[in-house]
Amino acid sequence: MDTAAGAQARLPIRSDMDLMWVRQHVRQMAAALGFGLVDQTKLVTAASELARNTLVYGGGGTMETTPLAEGGTPGLRLTFRDEGPGIADLEQALQDGFTSGEGLGMGLGGARRLVHEFAIESSPGAGTTVRVTSWVGRPPLRREEV
Amino acid sequence: MPEQAQKTSGSPTPEVRDFLRRRREQIAQRWADEPLFRSVFTVSRDEAVEAGKSVVDALAQVADAERVEDPDAAGFAAVREQLARMGAARSRAGLSTGQVSTELAALRPPVENLLLSDLQGASADHTRASVTVLNVLMGTLRVVVMQTALSEGQSLIDRQRLQLLEVATPVIKLWDGIVAVPLIGTLDSARSQVVMETLLETIVEQQARHAILDITGVPAVDSLVAQHLMKTVAAARLMGAECIVSGIRPAIAQTMVHLGLDLGNVVTRASLADALGYVLHQLGVGIVTPGPNGAVPR
Numbered sequence: 288m289d290t291a292a293g294a295q296a297r298l299p300i301r302s303d304m305d306l307m308w309v310r311q312h313v314r315q316m317a318a319a320l321g322f323g324l325v326d327q328t329k330l331v332t333a334a335s336e337l338a339r340n341t342l343v344y345g346g347g348g349t350m351e352t353t354p355l356a357e358g359g360t361p362g363l364r365l366t367f368r369d370e371g372p373g374i375a376d377l378e379q380a381l382q383d384g385f386t387s388g389e390g391l392g393m394g395l396g397g398a399r400r401l402v403h404e405f406a407i408e409s410s411p412g413a414g415t416t417v418r419v420t421s422w423v424g425r426p427p428l429r430r431e432e433v
Numbered sequence: 434m435p436e437q438a439q440k441t442s443g444s445p446t447p448e449v450r451d452f453l454r455r456r457r458e459q460i461a462q463r464w465a466d467e468p469l470f471r472s473v474f475t476v477s478r479d480e481a482v483e484a485g486k487s488v489v490d491a492l493a494q495v496a497d498a499e500r501v502e503d504p505d506a507a508g509f510a511a512v513r514e515q516l517a518r519m520g521a522a523r524s525r526a527g528l529s530t531g532q533v534s535t536e537l538a539a540l541r542p543p544v545e546n547l548l549l550s551d552l553q554g555a556s557a558d559h560t561r562a563s564v565t566v567l568n569v570l571m572g573t574l575r576v577v578v579m580q581t582a583l584s585e586g587q588s589l590i591d592r593q594r595l596q597l598l599e600v601a602t603p604v605i606k607l608w609d610g611i612v613a614v615p616l617i618g619t620l621d622s623a624r625s626q627v628v629m630e631t632l633l634e635t636i637v638e639q640q641a642r643h644a645i646l647d648i649t650g651v652p653a654v655d656s657l658v659a660q661h662l663m664k665t666v667a668a669a670r671l672m673g674a675e676c677i678v679s680g681i682r683p684a685i686a687q688t689m690v691h692l693g694l695d696l697g698n699v700v701t702r703a704s705l706a707d708a709l710g711y712v713l714h715q716l717g718v719g720i721v722t723p724g725p726n727g728a729v730p731r
């Protein structure tokens with residue numbers, strides 16, 4: 288496909304400025320796919336969290352955006368990849384308030400609550416891949432489902 | 434028939450020029466719906482239309498100079514920066530050079546359709562000649578964008594961003610002892626450092642007791658932005674000023690809740706006006722409708 292929302296794209300994440308482009312790109316794709324304003328904002332915010340982790344902890348990497356369609360429902364998948372040190376204790380990293388740096392420790396757990404599907408793969412020394420997906424018009428997950 | 438023959442015997446380039454001038458508005462309107470313009474000018478469609486018009490003007494000028502094949506034609510000068518920015522924006526959004534070129538190519542058909550409808554009744558030869566001129570001109574435009582986007586796009590963006598950092602942080606005095614900072618755009622670490630310094634300086638200068646941080650113009654609040662806001666609030670508090678955060682839009686409020694962020698014990702208000710009203714109330718200042726002679730008691 289050739290439309291603004293239709294193309295798969297891979298963006299570099301190497302600097303603060305790249306984070307800005309990541310947010311812009313996600314905003315544009317989400318809008319073009321038909322996500323409402325609230326869902327656009329959620330996706331952009333989740334992308335911002337994950338991309339910053341890729342930059343700060345992963346030492347840089349990429350975000351891939353993939354437009355999806357499932358039974359007529361459009362969706363958007365974002366895949367963040369880095370080849371950094373990886374995460375030894377995933378459960379701890381996902382906990383609200385845990386940070387190994389100077390953050391609030393809300394990024395990973397928060398991003399998980401902002402999307403419909405969340406998958407993380409990481410092992411020490413092998414880098415980190417986080418994949419999130421949201422669908423147009425689907426209600427948000429309830430707390431207990433997360 | 435002789436009249437038609439005479440009308441079509443001249444060079445088609447001036448005709449294309451006149452067409453561009455005549456149809457300026459319609460062309461710009463159609464371009465505003467094409468992916469290239471739509472995705473670069475996301476905030477306002479009017480902006481896309483205005484940008485489109487200046488490109489049409491440039492094309493008309495190039496046609497006027499009979500330089501339709503020349504990417505260095507003087508007519509392109511006025512839009513070179515704008516085109517560079519557009520091209521660079523697209524490539525930074527992840528598009529390959531080929532994809533940017535395809536988006537540029539998509540600008541041609543809407544113009545061609547308009548030209549064809551204007552040429553209804555003209556001879557086939559004349560129509561063909563005019564369309565060819567237009568195609569050459571649009572091809573040249575494509576070359577101009579690719580050239581400029583590749584060469585200056587990135588450094589241009591970096592430069593403008595730095596400028597923005599410096600100018601986009603005014604602190605406004607709203608009332609004796611009340612200052613406001615309308616935050617616009619991304620609140621990254623560099624920006625928020627500038628905001629904090631400017632705000633603290635102003636608080637001292639104005640002996641302000643209240644500061645309103647208005648985030649109506651901030652597109653997203655993630656954990657880092659929230660952290661910056663809270664640091665700014667804490668620093669202002671140390672200087673003796675109480676902060677109020679206003680302009681948290683509904684979409685952002687919902688997102689913050691899901692993200693698990695709250696601004697602690699910071700007072701928040703829906704709008705800058707509400708925040709000002711709140712502070713005035715705190716200060717015991719009443720707003721009274723002016724009397725018949727226009728005097729406002731204060």
Ligand SMILES: Nc1ncnc2c1ncn2[C@@H]1O[C@H](COP(=O)(O)OP(=O)(O)OP(=O)(O)O)[C@@H](O)[C@H]1O
Nearest residue numbers: 340344345380386387390391392393394395415656
């Ligand atoms: N891509 C990554 N590579 C290595 N470690 C990571 C990565 N992403 C997250 N982590 C680890 O998980 C921890 C928690 O991440 P999270 O995003 O929740 O919080 P934070 O980034 O520390 O703070 P915040 O995002 O609230 O500003 C991080 O402190 C870091 O140790």
Ligand SMILES: [Mg+2]
Nearest residue numbers: 340390394395
């Ligand atoms: Mg984080």
